[in-house]
Amino acid sequence: MPSYDFDLFVIGGGSAGVRCARIAAGHGARVGIAESRFWGGTCVNVGCVPKKIMVQAAEYGQWAADAGAFGWDIENRGHDWSVLREARDREVARLNGIYRRLLEGNGARVFEAHARFLDAHTLQVGEERVTAERIVIAVGGRPIRPDLPGIDCVMISDDLFTLEKRPEKIIIVGGGYIGVEFAGLLHALGSEVVLTYRQRWPLRGFDQELREGLAEALTAQGIKINPGETITGFGAAGDGRIVELASGRVLEADAVLVAVGREPATQGLGLEEAGVAVDARGAVAVDEDHVTSVPHIYAIGDVTDRLNLTPMATAVGHALADTLFGGRPRRASYDNVPKAVFSSPPIGSVGLTEEEAAARGPTDIYLTRFTPMRHTISKREGRRSLMKVVVDAKTDRLLGIHMLGEDAPEILQGFAVAVVNGLTKAQLDATIGIHPTAAEEFVTLRSPARRAGDTQDEGGREEV
Ligand code: NDP
Numbered sequence: 001m002p003s004y005d006f007d008l009f010v011i012g013g014g015s016a017g018v019r020c021a022r023i024a025a026g027h028g029a030r031v032g033i034a035e036s037r038f039w040g041g042t043c044v045n046v047g048c049v050p051k052k053i054m055v056q057a058a059e060y061g062q063w064a065a066d067a068g069a070f071g072w073d074i075e076n077r078g079h080d081w082s083v084l085r086e087a088r089d090r091e092v093a094r095l096n097g098i099y100r101r102l103l104e105g106n107g108a109r110v111f112e113a114h115a116r117f118l119d120a121h122t123l124q125v126g127e128e129r130v131t132a133e134r135i136v137i138a139v140g141g142r143p144i145r146p147d148l149p150g151i152d153c154v155m156i157s158d159d160l161f162t163l164e165k166r167p168e169k170i171i172i173v174g175g176g177y178i179g180v181e182f183a184g185l186l187h188a189l190g191s192e193v194v195l196t197y198r199q200r201w202p203l204r205g206f207d208q209e210l211r212e213g214l215a216e217a218l219t220a221q222g223i224k225i226n227p228g229e230t231i232t233g234f235g236a237a238g239d240g241r242i243v244e245l246a247s248g249r250v251l252e253a254d255a256v257l258v259a260v261g262r263e264p265a266t267q268g269l270g271l272e273e274a275g276v277a278v279d280a281r282g283a284v285a286v287d288e289d290h291v292t293s294v295p296h297i298y299a300i301g302d303v304t305d306r307l308n309l310t311p312m313a314t315a316v317g318h319a320l321a322d323t324l325f326g327g328r329p330r331r332a333s334y335d336n337v338p339k340a341v342f343s344s345p346p347i348g349s350v351g352l353t354e355e356e357a358a359a360r361g362p363t364d365i366y367l368t369r370f371t372p373m374r375h376t377i378s379k380r381e382g383r384r385s386l387m388k389v390v391v392d393a394k395t396d397r398l399l400g401i402h403m404l405g406e407d408a409p410e411i412l413q414g415f416a417v418a419v420v421n422g423l424t425k426a427q428l429d430a431t432i433g434i435h436p437t438a439a440e441e442f443v444t445l446r447s448p449a450r451r452a453g454d455t456q457d458e459g460g461r462e463e464v
Contacts, residue, residue, distance in 0.1 A: 002121075006131070007134065010034070014042060016041075018103060023326070029321075036114040042140055042141070050089075069378045111125045117270035118273055123135070141263055154234050156257070159257075160257065166190065170191050171194045173196050173197070174197055175201070180203060188221075208354065208355055210402055217383070234256060265302075336420045345382075351400030362454045364393045364451055368441050371383065391424075393454075411438065
């Protein structure tokens with residue numbers, strides 16, 4: 001048996017890689033991990049964490065503005081971007097340190113360097129050459145820069161976190177997670193926002209009624225939406241930026257954010273030296289156990305482009321470490337993964353959408369729309385909630401639960417347990433509500449709003 005420097009070497013210190021390395025080291029493996037940019041990866045540094053802090057900043061402004069309706073006399077002299085930026089960056093730096101210390105505390109050897117394959121067991125890590133019996137690729141993804149004229153003069157999501165000042169007017173291209181999240185938060189912080197996307201509705205893949213509800217809510221708040229628009233190019237005009245649309249229109253703003261998805265960050269890794277195969281999108285191809293085309297090399301997280309969400313990446317990294325070194329072979333399930341979009345209002349979602357369920361068979365749809373109590377008083381526009389339960393009409397099993405409305409991500413985390421565990425609508429109904437809350441609606445929806453997916457029924461809704 002050849003002897004290697006490490007039992008496991010992990011390339012990439014993001015959510016997937018750090019979890020895998022930490023747990024493997026905790027199981028007693030000799031682990032090395034390399035990260036060339038920042039510990040914690042996209043989520044901690046240029047994703048979920050700093051974004052959520054900015055969402056919270058936006059909410060404070062709205063609460064301060066609404067507080068008058070509840071009797072508070074608050075003088076709001078505006079938002080100081082630099083204070084937010086400093087607080088956010090401090091928190092990110094704190095988390096960076098925690099990630100690194102967690103690894104070292106578990107006995108992993110940490111390399112702050114770029115790693116690339118020299119062969120299937122050998123890596124060049126900065127100045128050092130190391131060998132490992134098993135190698136995990138966990139290098140994540142990066143924002144796509146579409147091949148369009150002028151693309152270099154616009155921002156991608158990473159740039160949002162280094163902005164010195166908030167743009168007074170911004171055009172956001174892309175109706176996905178990042179597009180709608182930043183449209184809501186920048187608008188609430190005071191920017192004029194134009195959101196442009198190529199579909200008729202934002203958030204393709206989410207329940208159609210939620211997509212429509214979100215588009216309505218964004219418009220009601222004052223965000224200008226341009227659906228069904230294709231971009232042909234970008235340009236600079238003085239200090240400003242322009243976006244050219246296929247319709248011939250030209251939009252102008254102080255800044256443009258392009259958020260049209262992310263791609264696996266496999267460049268410069270030397271995958272070909274190791275014989276690791278990639279698919280057409282450049283994602284590392286893996287089997288159900290996250291094994292690549294080389295049996296002792298694995299890939300986890302966004303670089304596999306399976307389900308690009310942090311909790312999925314950490315779950316997969318943990319399961320792989322337990323499988324390889326913990327004597328506990330297992331797979332993290334990709335079924336019924338709950339999702340949240342921190343839009344304004346936010347979305348929480350688990351399981352099948354109405355459209356997906358209806359395509360499989362008769363489905364009962366339970367639905368409620370209401371103005372949350374807070375906003376019957378504040379009169380704030382664009383805050384109506386929509387809650388939907390998707391039920392298999394034959395078995396009474398819960399297939400999906402979806403919410404657009406305040407606290408939706410918090411509420412859905414708990415209700416996801418019901419869908420993941422195959423509970424029935426009757427079991428939901430047997431749970432007493434917590435009053436007065438919005439969440440109680442999920443256990444008090446007595447009669448279906450409609451039956452979808454029935455051949456007799458014309459009411460099934462179409463994905464647009
Ligand atoms: P998404 O995949 O969510 O959305 C991409 C958007 O860009 C879609 O509206 C898509 O339209 C559009 N698009 C794609 N290609 C083009 C193109 N060539 N021209 C014009 N529009 C285009 O990507 P994001 O960048 O918003 O986010 C990246 C990923 O990061 C997410 O998919 C998610 O995995 C993760 N993320 C998760 C968050 C969360 O969990 N809350 C928050 C932020 C990001 P179409 O629908 O037509 O393809």
